Amino acid sequence: MDSINNILHKFSVNPQTVTSFAEGGIGILYLLDNFQGKKALLKIPAYSKRPSEEHWLLKHDLRKEAEILSYANIPVLPKLFAYDLNGEFLIRSYIEGETLQVIKGNL
Numbered sequence: 001m002d003s004i005n006n007i008l009h010k011f012s013v014n015p016q017t018v019t020s021f022a023e024g025g026i027g028i029l030y031l032l033d034n035f036q037g038k039k040a041l042l043k044i045p046a047y048s049k050r051p052s053e054e055h056w057l058l059k060h061d062l063r064k065e066a067e068i069l070s071y072a073n074i075p076v077l078p079k080l081f082a083y084d085l086n087g088e089f090l091i092r093s094y095i096e097g098e099t100l101q102v103i104k105g106n107l
Contacts, residue, residue, distance in 0.1 A: 004030065007042065007089050011035065011082065018042070022099075025049065026061045031094065039094035040081055059087025066090045 008015050017033040027043040045058035066083035083090035
């Protein structure tokens with residue numbers, strides 16, 4: 001939790017405006033209600049999901065996601081706001097709508 005608080009402090013985000021959002025295979029997502037005036041998602045590696053010898057892979061995957069989002073200029077993909085070069089976090093835009101899990105269930 002300290003690392004999350006450090007990230008929030010770095011970007012002047014009030015911790016009271018942050019809520020847990022989702023957890024996936026490589027990351028844990030937090031909804032930021034006011035990141036530079038916009039809703040955003042903070043993603044950090046899900047270290048608890050993998051053994052310590054695989055933590056490098058989580059960081060690699062997060063860096064790769066940040067790299068792809070930084071080059072992609074496609075309206076249906078989230079916009080990258082910030083990321084850590086070491087793969088410790090990324091912050092991207094929040095897109096309203098149904099999750100892929102909900103959409104998959106409707107097929």
